[in-house]
Amino acid sequence: MLRPILLVEDNPNDIELTMIALERARLANPVISVRDGAEALDYLRRQGQWANRADENPAVMLLDKKLPKIDGHEVLKEVRADENLRRIPVVMLTSSREEKDLLRSYDLGVNAYVVKPVSFDDFMDAISDLGIFWAVLNEPPPYSG
Amino acid sequence: MANVYDPHAHAAPAELDCAKEPIHIPGGIQPHGYLISVDDAGRMVQVSANMVELAGVSAASLCGQPLSRVLGDTADVCMREVGTQDMQGAPRFICAIDDPRAAANPSGGYAPLAIVAHRHEGATILELERAKGTADVFSSVYPLVRTFLRELSENHTISELAQSAANEIKHITGYGRALVYSFDDAGNGHVIAEALDPSYPSYLDQHFPGSDIPPQARALYVLNRIRLISDADYEPVPLVPAMHPATGRPTDLTWSSLRSVSPVHVQYMKNMGTWSSMSMSIVVRGRLWGLISCHHATPRLPAFETRAACEHIAQMLSLQIEAKEDRSQAEYRLELRDRLSRLVTAMANSERFVDALSAVETDLLGLASAAGAAIVFDGQITPIGLTPDIRTIERLVAWLDSKGEEVYATDQLAGIDGEIENPDAAGILAVSISTLFRNYVIWFRPEVIRALKWAGDPRGKLASLSARLSPRESFDVWTETVRGRSLPWHAAELEIAVELRTALLGIVLRRAEELAQLALELSRVNEELESFSYTVSHDLRAPLRHIAGFADLLRDMEADRLSERGRHFVERIIGSARFGGRLVDDLLAFSQMGRAALRIQPVDLAPLVDELVAEQRRDQPDRTIEWRINPLGTITADAVLIQVVMRNLIDNAVKFTRNRAGAGDSAIIEIGCEAGHGELADYDVVFVRDNGVGFDPQYVNKLFGVFQRLHRFEDFEGTGIGLASVKRIVERHGGKCWAQGQLEHGATLTFAVPRRTVVVDTQVRETPAAAVARLAAVSTHARPFRNVRKSSE
Numbered sequence: 001m002l003r004p005i006l007l008v009e010d011n012p013n014d015i016e017l018t019m020i021a022l023e024r025a026r027l028a029n030p031v032i033s034v035r036d037g038a039e040a041l042d043y044l045r046r047q048g049q050w051a052n053r054a055d056e057n058p059a060v061m062l063l064d065k066k067l068p069k070i071d072g073h074e075v076l077k078e079v080r081a082d083e084n085l086r087r088i089p090v091v092m093l094t095s096s097r098e099e100k101d102l103l104r105s106y107d108l109g110v111n112a113y114v115v116k117p118v119s120f121d122d123f124m125d126a127i128s129d130l131g132i133f134w135a136v137l138n139e140p141p142p143y144s145g
Numbered sequence: 146m147a148n149v150y151d152p153h154a155h156a157a158p159a160e161l162d163c164a165k166e167p168i169h170i171p172g173g174i175q176p177h178g179y180l181i182s183v184d185d186a187g188r189m190v191q192v193s194a195n196m197v198e199l200a201g202v203s204a205a206s207l208c209g210q211p212l213s214r215v216l217g218d219t220a221d222v223c224m225r226e227v228g229t230q231d232m233q234g235a236p237r238f239i240c241a242i243d244d245p246r247a248a249a250n251p252s253g254g255y256a257p258l259a260i261v262a263h264r265h266e267g268a269t270i271l272e273l274e275r276a277k278g279t280a281d282v283f284s285s286v287y288p289l290v291r292t293f294l295r296e297l298s299e300n301h302t303i304s305e306l307a308q309s310a311a312n313e314i315k316h317i318t319g320y321g322r323a324l325v326y327s328f329d330d331a332g333n334g335h336v337i338a339e340a341l342d343p344s345y346p347s348y349l350d351q352h353f354p355g356s357d358i359p360p361q362a363r364a365l366y367v368l369n370r371i372r373l374i375s376d377a378d379y380e381p382v383p384l385v386p387a388m389h390p391a392t393g394r395p396t397d398l399t400w401s402s403l404r405s406v407s408p409v410h411v412q413y414m415k416n417m418g419t420w421s422s423m424s425m426s427i428v429v430r431g432r433l434w435g436l437i438s439c440h441h442a443t444p445r446l447p448a449f450e451t452r453a454a455c456e457h458i459a460q461m462l463s464l465q466i467e468a469k470e471d472r473s474q475a476e477y478r479l480e481l482r483d484r485l486s487r488l489v490t491a492m493a494n495s496e497r498f499v500d501a502l503s504a505v506e507t508d509l510l511g512l513a514s515a516a517g518a519a520i521v522f523d524g525q526i527t528p529i530g531l532t533p534d535i536r537t538i539e540r541l542v543a544w545l546d547s548k549g550e551e552v553y554a555t556d557q558l559a560g561i562d563g564e565i566e567n568p569d570a571a572g573i574l575a576v577s578i579s580t581l582f583r584n585y586v587i588w589f590r591p592e593v594i595r596a597l598k599w600a601g602d603p604r605g606k607l608a609s610l611s612a613r614l615s616p617r618e619s620f621d622v623w624t625e626t627v628r629g630r631s632l633p634w635h636a637a638e639l640e641i642a643v644e645l646r647t648a649l650l651g652i653v654l655r656r657a658e659e660l661a662q663l664a665l666e667l668s669r670v671n672e673e674l675e676s677f678s679y680t681v682s683h684d685l686r687a688p689l690r691h692i693a694g695f696a697d698l699l700r701d702m703e704a705d706r707l708s709e710r711g712r713h714f715v716e717r718i719i720g721s722a723r724f725g726g727r728l729v730d731d732l733l734a735f736s737q738m739g740r741a742a743l744r745i746q747p748v749d750l751a752p753l754v755d756e757l758v759a760e761q762r763r764d765q766p767d768r769t770i771e772w773r774i775n776p777l778g779t780i781t782a783d784a785v786l787i788q789v790v791m792r793n794l795i796d797n798a799v800k801f802t803r804n805r806a807g808a809g810d811s812a813i814i815e816i817g818c819e820a821g822h823g824e825l826a827d828y829d830v831v832f833v834r835d836n837g838v839g840f841d842p843q844y845v846n847k848l849f850g851v852f853q854r855l856h857r858f859e860d861f862e863g864t865g866i867g868l869a870s871v872k873r874i875v876e877r878h879g880g881k882c883w884a885q886g887q888l889e890h891g892a893t894l895t896f897a898v899p900r901r902t903v904v905v906d907t908q909v910r911e912t913p914a915a916a917v918a919r920l921a922a923v924s925t926h927a928r929p930f931r932n933v934r935k936s937s938e
Contacts, residue, residue, distance in 0.1 A: 118726030
């Protein structure tokens with residue numbers, strides 16, 4: 001089974017638009033959508049409602065910066081500090097063009113930082129490119145844990 | 146030499162010899178008295194050769210004999226006094242006796258003799274001098290000083306006191322002229338009072354160089370406070386034997402009142418027609434403050450009592466001067482304090498304390514009795530009154546900086562820094578208000594000569610004198626010695642300067658606190674702004690994205706079901722949402738420009754411009770533009786931000802030449818960089834010139850405004866942020882930008898940035914990733930990435 005794409009996004013509009021974009025990119029990978037940072041960590045660590053999921057890390061995590069409870073940077077930090085999770089490719093997918101957000105993301109070891117374009121065509125292109133690159137072209141880290 | 150401070154006696158050639166002359170061991174005495182040195186057993190061991198007159202036998206034969214051999218019973222009185230009293234230093238009066246010869250020859254006209262005694266270097270020295278009578282000397286002195294004593298209480302100023310002393314001394318001694326001098330710190334003399342007979346020329350208000358009195362004479366004057374030369378024609382009387390038997394050396398006559406004087410000095414006296422002179426020291430706080438000096442055209446021998454009275458007068462004058470000086474210092478301090486409090490009040494009530502300081506000109510100058518002052522604050526020099534030119538003051542400030550003293554004063558600036566030689570600033574008093582910044586208050590005093598010239602050149606009065614060694618020449622000598630000197634700064638002035646400094650520091654400190662408070666508020670506002678822009682970035686952009694996204698989907702998926710009008714509306718929604726998104730992005734980029742720290746470094750413009758031009762060619766392959774790129778140099782700026790500036794200017798030029806093709810002309814864009822001139826002398830000036838639609842010059846001031854557009858949206862797209870960004874970035878570099886143009890005749894947009902010396906610090910140099918992040922943040926509508934993505938498609 002193909003590794004899933006983990007989408008961490010709280011805004012339903014963004015979830016819907018991203019799902020449509022991923023759908024249109026015709027990716028075979030399943031897309032898991034979680035609504036906040038805490039749930040993202042639950043999923044990754046297979047705890048709480050995700051305790052019984054298959055023990056396969058996602059091919060890529062599309063992470064919004066601004067999230068309820070635990071924000072994107074916090075999630076990224078936890079992931080990079082976790083022996084089992086630290087090799088998961090993480091793409092910051094965010095509205096923020098703030099320099100300090102960008103730098104902080106890189107400092108925390110993000111693999112890519114993408115500002116969501118306003119135009120849906122551009123957004124589609126971006127999501128499609130991301131999906132193809134990370135889920136298809138990119139060779140994921142070997143199975144761990 | 147001079148045992149009288151004699152204004153005639155200054156002449157230089159003899160001067161060299163005088164300075165070396167051992168005047169305290171002249172080896173002899175003047176003939177108007179007798180000297181006897183006795184041992185502790187009362188035997189005479191050394192006597193003046195003229196003792197033969199008193200004793201009738203040779204001086205040599207007297208040595209070894211008891212003192213009583215000459216003085217009879219009085220010898221016991223003398224020896225008792227010498228044995229019981231402290232006789233070190235100045236001679237003490239012991240008693241007055243009848244001349245031993247008078248007993249045998251009552252009609253011989255022998256005057257009584259006063260006996261004074263002192264001990265010095267192990268020798269006991271008795272001196273016998275002509276007196277008025279044998280009565281108690283003090284009862285005969287009192288009537289002589291009585292007048293002066295009465296006048297002491299009536300006189301208020303030092304010069305009034307000096308005048309009284311001159312009058313009184315002339316009166317009781319009968320000398321033809323009595324002068325009172327005061328000395329300045331450098332020892333230059335000034336005649337402050339004078340009493341004279343009509344035949345004597347006046348020296349009042351004359352100045353004489355300090356070199357007129359050699360230093361060893363000054364030292365002697367402080368110790369031995371009265372000196373007399375009764376007859377310039379005298380033959381010195383040697384002491385017998387020449388060497389004192391107890392010391393084996395010539396007898397030190399420092400304290401002797403009969404001491405013989407330098408032949409050089411006597412010669413000068415004669416040259417100037419003075420045959421007798423007497424001078425008394427005015428010693429204030431242990432310092433030779435001045436002299437009372439008397440001259441007479443013929444030999445003159447004032448009686449012992451008269452001289453004692455003169456010495457008293459000099460002492461009383463000394464004490465009074467000390468008291469008056471103390472009092473006038475105290476009054477002066479009070480006056481200064483008054484001025485200071487007025488200044489401080491004015492400063493405290495003023496927005497800018499420099500204005501307050503300079504507004505009350507008399508108080509600021511009066512604070513240090515200065516002719517001019519300069520306030521150096523925040524890089525500005527405010528001159529007040531008589532000052533050197535600004536450039537000189539600037540040099541002076543640089544020099545003061547190198548000294549780094551809180552308060553600095555000199556009355557001879559030229560001597561310290563040869564470069565700063567200005568008669569208006571011979572003396573300066575400077576207080577530094579801040580050690581961190583170049584903030585000073587500097588007072589200036591002119592050269593004394595200059596100050597004196599205003600008061601009236603004393604040479605004028607004496608122009609008729611033609612004597613070779615006239616005071617006129619002496620004045621010239623004095624002029625040379627005080628060239629480049631101002632009046633000295635008083636302790637009171639230095640103290641008040643320190644107080645002014647303290648007051649200024651207080652004010653500066655308060656201002657600094659206010660500024661710090663302001664900065665705090667500013668940083669709070671900045672933080673708010675930052676969080677605001679963050680909110681805008683995230684929260685305002687998201688709904689715009691959603692509107693555009695869903696409208697796009699509606700158009701893509703449901704277009705068939707919409708009417709023509711409905712599809713038109715959807716297009717409008719999409720267009721507006723995208724434009725809204727761009728506005729938000731541009732606004733954020735613009736606010737980033739104002740906040741991001743500058744990383745100034747040398748920037749080679751040529752490759753930067755080449756890259757931007759290449760990008761335009763790639764982006765707009767259908768446009769034909771004639772690029773005229775002049776040789777471009779290196780400027781000092783933030784490379785990332787200057788790239789944004791050049792991109793905006795080039796975008797602008799490309800955009801507004803778009804219609805040239807239609808007009809039949811080809812678009813021409815010229816880019817150049819040159820060194821600035823005039824007020825832009827230290828700037829690099831960069832311009833981008835086009836032959837596009839230009840603009841109406843009456844709107845030129847709107848050109849660089851945020852969201853200002855001079856063209857209809859349908860004609861030229863854009864959010865109106867580009868040139869506002871240019872202006873903001875250029876201004877953050879300390880530069881300026883401007884535009885020239887005519888409607889339909891093109892435009893030239895120019896900016897100038899200061900040329901700086903940049904030390905490229907490797908630690909400051911940013912990584913490529915950081916530079917890209919910064920560029921992304923300050924670029925409008927994500928341009929740096931768009932091209933990359935397009936070319937990858």
